Amino acid sequence: MPKRVSFDRWLFITTLLLIFIGLVMIFSASAVMAKERFGSPYGFLLRQLVGAAIGLALMALTMHIDYKRWKSPAAVFSLMGVTTLLLISVFFLDRAHHTHRWFRFGPISFQPSELAKPAIILFLAYFLATRVKTMTDARNTLLPAVAPTLMFVCLIVFQPDLGTALACLGITACVLFIAGAPLQYFGFSFVFSLLPLYFLIWKFPYRMARITAFMHPDRDRLGAAFHINQSLIAVATGGMGGKGLMEGKQKLFYLPEPHTDFIFAVIAEEFGLLGSMLVVALFAIFLWRGARVVFRTQDPFGRYLAAGITSMIALQAFINVSVVLGMMPTKGIPLPLVSYGGSSLVVTLASIGVLLNISRQTE
């Protein structure tokens, strides 16, 4: 029996700090926009506060529920079922702007694709924990493990939300890698994914434009490369110490989505190198403590679950920061815990609660 230890305080504090930073920066980044949209500069902040409250409550709950209780077909398959159902029904319920991402119930809206990430992680952990000895078996282990991910990815891609879809694939790859899937399969899947990627990018001009903008940020500064250039301007003009809270200028409609996908640019602009380094450091600490939980957990289900949750947050964080810094093409992935978005925050916090619970049961 693993001895009962206290949960990982580093993870806990890092999480709270990131949420706090997020709330402050959401207000700073969205005040002008919120005033325009809701008539009050606190519009986005209040919504995020609600999300944070629900998320923290859920986190408090999940960190006190023994994670092994999730290791039951009832839990795994009901989560999978609900996610599938929501992902399918979102096509019929939400037709706004030709995208199908949100459920809206009055003031509350929910993004089911956010639920797909923990569903995949839970499924993978549950399934792979039963296949520890046959990890090299492609037909009986790997294909069944990947199948639900592929199904979700397909549904999400056609919302369309390529960013979340890629995040799901990345999380799956991470868990499989930690679980010990043979390396050659990663190579195979990469080669096989090229064809659909080709269609998904080359056939959609706006995605193609993002790629070209990434390759040649100076070519079309007012057109396709506008967003990435605005992001770089925001980051670079932050300088060493930044312009100060609320003093950023790029959020005045130059930055796309300053409170969601490009919130890191606002942080970098207003708090400079010191502020952006702090945020990067917090995510690095989270990654380190998450990896430490993985490392110290003997139970395969706990390991995979911890690996999935940690990689979910770290992957999204690093991809988001890389996009803001022009190191990757634009994708539409938020900065976990910091970016505006209730669904993401609630789901992420609930997952972290599970991770914290695992951390209590390490050796």
Next chain:
Amino acid sequence: MATNSFHNSAQKRLLAMGGVFVLWTLAVVFRLVNLQIFQYRDYSDREAKQHDRYIPLAAKRGTIYDRLGHELAASVMVESAFIVPGEAPDLASAVSLVTGITGDDPHVALANCQSGKTFCWVARKADAETIQRIRNLNLRGIHFQREPKRYYPQKELAAQLLGYVGDDQGLSGIERLYEEQLQGQPGAMVISVDARKHWYNRTETEGEPGSNIVLTIDEYIQYVAERELERAIQETHAIAGTVIVMNPRTGEVLALANWPTFNPNRRKAITNEGLKNRAVSDIYEPGSTFKVVTVAAALEEKVTKPDEIFDCQMGKIVIDKVTIHDHKPFGLMPVSDIIAHSSDVGAIKIAMRLGDQRFYKYIRLFGFGQPTGVELPAETRGMTKPVERWSHMSLAAIAMGQEIGVSPIQLAAMMSSIANDGVWLPPHVVAGTVEPKNSPQQIMFHPSEGRRVLSPVTAAQMRQMLQGVVLHGTAPKAILEGYSSAGKTGTAQKLDPATGTYSKTKYVGSFAGFAPVNNPALTVAVILDSAQGLHQGGQVAAPVFQRIMQQVLEYQHVAHDVEISPDRKLLLARRNAKTGDVAEDSPDHLGATLVAAETPDHVSSAVARTPVIATKMQPAANHWQEKEEEVRPLGEPTVPLTAPATKLAGTVVFDQESVEVPSLVGKSLRAALEISSAGGFDLEPMGTVGVVKEQAPPAGSRAPAGSRVVVRLGK
């Protein structure tokens, strides 16, 4: 444990993954440092470029003062309106509403606004009423900004000399030449706009006001010159004219008037003809006035004497198979009469003694063929053929003022050098620049280094001969009341550009002269282009000379050197008694000389409203008192002198916050010290015995508190 090997590989994988994230973190950190530290400046520039619109705002332009500190050109703050198109809900209707008030073309204004996008002026430097009406529209997106506007309080006065200002830039005259000093450091309005072209911030940086310029011009003398020029134009129907009034001792130009003229306050009505500063940019054939050069050169080279008799061959001479006729047949005449009666034949014969080379040397010495360097743009150097290219005819033609082109300012400078004992001085219109500070400042005008052309003896001989022109020659109309005067007439046929021959109907009549003869205080040159009817210099230009000279000499309190006959004195006294109600067209010109008569409408009423008081005046001339003693006034002064004339020539007392200088003349040194220290002045006595004989600056003039008053003591 059985899973030991599995664990090892899992740990390796975990480490590998950790390694990937470490590398990723490092890459992010490098990128951040690179962007935020090393590319900070580049991106800041790009940020400023897209956020900030710089709208340059002219600084307050320096004031142009006359020599007594009267404002001739000043800037006042007015308001401009501009539109931020991104903020206006309905740009087209906003623009049309505003243009409805300003009277501009709405289509042009709208096109401007749409191409400008973030900012465009709709009413630039408008008057208060227009701005108020625009303000009352209460339209969103319309904002206001204060800007300096140029204003010429004296309207047409010295228009070509001052020039005018376009939106923010001097376009002619002093305004153009001194653009750099006058404009100062422009400020800017920075409008910061968001990506939707709405502005969110506006900052203004004020410019550094430009330097003030003090001219040598005297507002009153300028006014007199313009008034008399306009009168002459009306009487003679000349198409254009120029008057220059100079102090021959210092080269200061006291007035420089041109006709036609313009009102620089009404930019839209300005014509090219009005803008032309004929005094410096016109080239004309001087005609007989140029005989002064011929004769002066001959005297200086000692090839003739004033009383040498020449045979004027009954007005006929054949040069290179061309016969030249005098305007009337002259027989045997001394050189002085050749000047007085303006004999072409005589002048040619004198020039022939000189020869090409020597004659040419004097032409250049007198400043012809090169700009005088007066502080005005577009000065011509005239047209002077180099001596190598002279034909057989040239010497004769130039001797009588043909085949050579001069500018009025060159003529005035030449005549001034005769008056100035043979020293040619470059003319100046600018006394100096003054920093726009509130502290009092005094500037001194320092005459430029002169160039001796004639010996004082030759110059004196020339003055005597030129007095003959007035006394018994071609210019009896240049006789002054109470002053001796001298000068030379000129009547040049205009070269008809169509035929290339001399016109039989168009003449340039001119007169250039100085007074008083033995101690000249002023030079006046008058040039009238294409007078109709009477056209000779002695008939059309000499009366203008007379009227201006008489008034300005009186104004400057130059001591009379000619006895005024008793009945004249009576007349004068009567005129003085009823100042102001003298008929303008009185056949007797004396009246007009003593009173500032009715102001013609076009000339500023400000001059008339605030008559220049004698106590405020600063005599520009009247120096070399030592000499003056020899020719002491023959008659008593008709106007009591309120201030003794100063010997320190060329002082421009310029007052920005100044005090009146107390009168110290007649006081002992001790009393003078007490008075001056009570008035806040520093006394600098010259000599120690006796009482104060003279002082500078003069009593009644204004000088900065704490400045120095120089007094000369004597017995």
